[in-house]
Amino acid sequence: MNRNAELFQKMLTIRSFETLLLEKFSTGIFTGTTHTSLGQEANAVGVLSHIQENDVVVSNHRCHGHFLAYGGDPLALYAELMGKPDGVCGGVGGSQHLHWRNFYSSGLQGGTVAMAAGMAMAEKRKGDKAIVIDFMGDGTLGEGIVYESLNMISLWQLPILIVLENNHIAQTTPAELAIAGDISQRFEAFGIPAARIDSSDILEISPLAEALIGRVRNESRPQALIIDTARLGTHSKGDDTRPGEVVEALWQERDPLTIHGSRLSEGVRSSITIKIEAYIQAAFTRALGKED
Amino acid sequence: MAENSPTTVLSSLNQGLHQSLQDDPNVILLGEDILDPYGGSFKVTRGLSSKFPERVLTTPISEAGITGIAGGLALRGFHPVVEIMFGDFTTLIVDQVINHITKFDAMYHGQTSAPVVIRTPMGGRRGYGPTHSQTLEKLFLGVPGLRVLAPFHLQGDDPIGSPGKLLYDAVIQGSSPTLFVENKLQYPLKLLSGDDIKEYSITDRGALTQSGLPFYELHLKGAPAADITLASYGYMAKLALDALHQLAYQHEIFCELLVPTQLAPFELAPLLSSARRTGKLITIEEGTLSLGWGAEVLARASENLGAELKSARRIAAKETVVPAAPQLEAEVLPGVEDIIQQVREMV
Numbered sequence: 122m123n124r125n126a127e128l129f130q131k132m133l134t135i136r137s138f139e140t141l142l143l144e145k146f147s148t149g150i151f152t153g154t155t156h157t158s159l160g161q162e163a164n165a166v167g168v169l170s171h172i173q174e175n176d177v178v179v180s181n182h183r184c185h186g187h188f189l190a191y192g193g194d195p196l197a198l199y200a201e202l203m204g205k206p207d208g209v210c211g212g213v214g215g216s217q218h219l220h221w222r223n224f225y226s227s228g229l230q231g232g233t234v235a236m237a238a239g240m241a242m243a244e245k246r247k248g249d250k251a252i253v254i255d256f257m258g259d260g261t262l263g264e265g266i267v268y269e270s271l272n273m274i275s276l277w278q279l280p281i282l283i284v285l286e287n288n289h290i291a292q293t294t295p296a297e298l299a300i301a302g303d304i305s306q307r308f309e310a311f312g313i314p315a316a317r318i319d320s321s322d323i324l325e326i327s328p329l330a331e332a333l334i335g336r337v338r339n340e341s342r343p344q345a346l347i348i349d350t351a352r353l354g355t356h357s358k359g360d361d362t363r364p365g366e367v368v369e370a371l372w373q374e375r376d377p378l379t380i381h382g383s384r385l386s387e388g389v390r391s392s393i394t395i396k397i398e399a400y401i402q403a404a405f406t407r408a409l410g411k412e413d
Numbered sequence: 414m415a416e417n418s419p420t421t422v423l424s425s426l427n428q429g430l431h432q433s434l435q436d437d438p439n440v441i442l443l444g445e446d447i448l449d450p451y452g453g454s455f456k457v458t459r460g461l462s463s464k465f466p467e468r469v470l471t472t473p474i475s476e477a478g479i480t481g482i483a484g485g486l487a488l489r490g491f492h493p494v495v496e497i498m499f500g501d502f503t504t505l506i507v508d509q510v511i512n513h514i515t516k517f518d519a520m521y522h523g524q525t526s527a528p529v530v531i532r533t534p535m536g537g538r539r540g541y542g543p544t545h546s547q548t549l550e551k552l553f554l555g556v557p558g559l560r561v562l563a564p565f566h567l568q569g570d571d572p573i574g575s576p577g578k579l580l581y582d583a584v585i586q587g588s589s590p591t592l593f594v595e596n597k598l599q600y601p602l603k604l605l606s607g608d609d610i611k612e613y614s615i616t617d618r619g620a621l622t623q624s625g626l627p628f629y630e631l632h633l634k635g636a637p638a639a640d641i642t643l644a645s646y647g648y649m650a651k652l653a654l655d656a657l658h659q660l661a662y663q664h665e666i667f668c669e670l671l672v673p674t675q676l677a678p679f680e681l682a683p684l685l686s687s688a689r690r691t692g693k694l695i696t697i698e699e700g701t702l703s704l705g706w707g708a709e710v711l712a713r714a715s716e717n718l719g720a721e722l723k724s725a726r727r728i729a730a731k732e733t734v735v736p737a738a739p740q741l742e743a744e745v746l747p748g749v750e751d752i753i754q755q756v757r758e759m760v
Contacts, residue, residue, distance in 0.1 A: 177489070211522035220521035225488070227520075232513050235478050239485020239493075246491070266508075269478030276473070 125384050128323050130393050131170070132162040135186040136378055137401040138195050139354070142185075142202065146358055150409065151202050155216040158186025160321070160353030163377035164286050165190035167326035168254060168346070171334045175251035177223045177244065179237040183286075184219055184226035187256055191224045195401055199408035207411045231264030233257070234283070238270045241279035245341060252280040252337050260291025262300055262307065271311040274343045282337045283308070283345045284330075288352035293362045308345040319349035321375040324384075351375035419574045422566050423600040426457050426532075429577030430494065433584040434465045437492055440584055442469045443479045444496030454498050455534055455600055476505035480531065484514040487527035492587045500535030500594070501547045514590045515558035528587035532580070536596040536648055536699055537746050542737035548700035548730065550594045554677045554709065561677040563594045563647040565629060567615070568606035575604070575627065579674055594676070596648035596699070612658075618683030622675070628683045629672040633661050639669035640760050642687040644710055645697035646673055649747070653697050656752035664753070666760050679709055685717050692723040693759060697752055702729035728755055 122130070139157040146155065158165060165186035169178065172191075180187040188198060193209065201208030202216055209219050217228035225240075227233050237255035244251040261267060262285075274281055287304060289296045308315040318329055326348060333344050351371045355361035361368065382390050419425035433440050442461060444453065448471045452459030462469035472479045476497055483493035497503055510531070518526035537546035553561055562583060564576030571578045583591045603609065612633055619628045631654065632639055645653040650672045660666040669691065671684040688694040694714055696707030707727035714722050731745045 210520065210524070213522050214520050218516075218520045220517075220524050225521075227513070227516075229508070229512050232477075232481055232508055235481020235509065236485040236488070236513055238478075239482035239487075240489050241485070242482060243486045243489030243491055247489075266477045266481060269473070269475035270481065272473060273475065273478055273482060 125381070126389055126393060128166060128170070128327070129378070129381055129385055129390070130397060131166045131190060132323065132378055132381065133393060133397045134195070134401065135162045135165060135189050137398050138189060138198070139185060141401055141405055143354070143358070145405070152204060153215050154357045155202065156183040156357050157354045158183055160351045160371065160375060160377070161286055161288065162186055163321050163323040163326050163381070164284065164348050164350055167323045168284055168330040168334075170327060171331045172254060173251070175223065175249055177240050177251065177253045178225070179233055179240065179253060179255040180224070180226035181230065181233060181256060181258060181261070182217045182228045183258065184217065188219050188221070188224060188226065193219070193221055193224065195404040196408050197221070199405050200411050203408055205408065205411045205413055207408070230257075230261040231266040234261070234267050234270040237281060238274045238279055241274070241281040242277060245280050250338055252282065252334065254282050254284060256284050256286060258291065259285065259287040259289065259296050259300060259304070260294070262304065271308065271313060275311040275313050278342045280337050280341045281343050282333055283313075283343070285345060285347045287347055287349050289349070290352060290363070292356045293360065304347055305345075313343045313345050315345040315347055317347040317349070321350055321377045322380045323377060324381065418572060419577060420603060421600065422564065422576045422602045422604065423455070423457060425574030425577035425604060426564070426580055426595065427459060427577070428573040429580035430458065430461055430584070431464070432573055432577070433494075433581050434461060434468060437585055439490060440468065440492045440494065441486060442494045442496070443472050443483055445472055445474055445498050447471055447496055453496060455597065457532070457595070457600070458496060476502050477509055480506040480509040480529070481513065483529045484509060484527045487514070487529045488517060488525055492528060492584055494530045494532060494584055497531060497533035499545050500533045500549055501544050503531075503533055503549055503553070506531065507552070510553065510559060510590070510592070511556055515556055518558055518589070526589065528589055528591070530580075530583050530591045530593055532593040532595060534595045534597045534600070536598060537735045537742055538598050540737055540739055540742065543734035546735035546742070548698070550592065550676065551700045551705040553592050554706060556677070558590060559677065560589050560591045560675065561594060562591055562626070562675055564599070565627070565646070565650055565672050565674055566599060566602040566604055567629065568604035579626065594647060599648040599651070602651060621682040621686070622680035624675050624680060626675045628674065630683060630687060631657070631670045631672065633658070633667070636661060636667045639667050639687070639691050641666070641668050641693040641695065641756060642684070642691045643668050643670045643695050643697060643752070643756070644684050645670065646676060646706070647699075649697050649699050652749050653752055656749045656756065659749070660753055660756055664757060666756060668756065676706060679713060681710060681713055684710065685714060688714050689718055689721050692721060694722060694725045695728060695752075695755060695759065697728045697747065699730055699746060701732045702727060703732060705729055724759055726755055726759060728752060
């Protein structure tokens, strides 16, 4: 499979997982809450395609895409969301709290940045060139511990790539009601270089992420990557206060699957789609069949 | 080792940290103003940065941040120790402790844990005023996954002394997140040994608990059966011991003092056993009364002893700020006279 088809397939894995999840949520198979990665697939795949085995990934409440792009098993994630012993964390963690290999997510916001900083300090001290990728959202910028952490990340030159997925909305609050000034400057004020890209195109995000990851690894220092992106789904299951036409326009303009899919022939696209949808359906069915 | 044997709680704790850095290359100390020559606000870390400069880090005034960083270090295999300069500032680390560090073990289904040790001095009687004198550990008692320890000023058989040994083991074993509660007036206390304690019968009942950590039972040698059980920890246990002595010699009231070094999880078998014998129990703590350590101890004593517990009281600080002026401070914090008075009323 060529590179373009492979990236499409990885993003489609996330898309199919989340779509089926939302579809089945209303049937009562899943309980609690969930935050889907719809619209942000290119970020997860674009960044995590470039990590190495010992690298550490820290994610947040919107973590399914990151988990799947990291290599996590859709079956184990479905089982987790169904609260089954075979789930990623035995059903204890649920949608937001996943740990597998070097992947850690939590439903908390700013605190995870401090935790990620500590992990980067650990990897730096081990001297094995491993780095930390820390995904955060624009909403997280409101919490004070973020700035304590950025200060120490820079002070101690910790090898961390902070990926800020700016989807311009925190639950229901638009960024313009919550964020003053320029986001990049918040990093730059601490001496952390910030690259910024406004894109949902994986072919733009991926090479940038690759270069930044290389820099963090080789120079053992921090870097921020701000991706202006779009949340195509609701915050969790049904809480979207944006007007329908606004969301519809985002689907037209910012869907990473449409943007990248157009580079593939219809035949290739459709064969990948059939394959991945069947794979995800099978993961769901097998998870459902696991013992409670 | 003899010439290095610690003589005070402070030197014992210092030696415990020293030994842990020496024995375990994964130990890292983080804290504000902990570098030499200053060596920390209360000098517990004195000498450590000179000996282990790579692993003793001074930090910005970022209690939440450094506690979070310690959590990340611990998740990735290190044994971090955080010093929070004043116990009052532990309010700044609550999210890190409750929602992060203590969550990982259970939340990630036992796949990992973050064995951070957080040390901090609580307590008043130094005239530092309302925001530098509080005893706040009750806020952390009962947090699932968090162990709360408090040393007692006894010299054990080990070369680093019992307070230092308690700290050393918490750091080295790296078994679970730990809040290690020190007390400002405890630091200069001479470690009790030999002649200091020849009047007392001291038994460690720790074997009756799951943790096995020291749980001391003290009474005067040759005294009649105790009339009442006193329960206390940390510096207040020193005041309780003073009260016990005076009650015996001046009022012929005989007490048994129970001193846990593990406050949480609540493992009270030695204490309950004493209270069953005496039928009377007083808890003594320096924090404010409501929902404190004593409240939980009495609730458990009541559940376990039923009618065998004939009467019970709590001694604690008044529910107000700790004033700066010494005479005002003394009115708020419980002292030896308060303990004596309460015991006399109860017997």
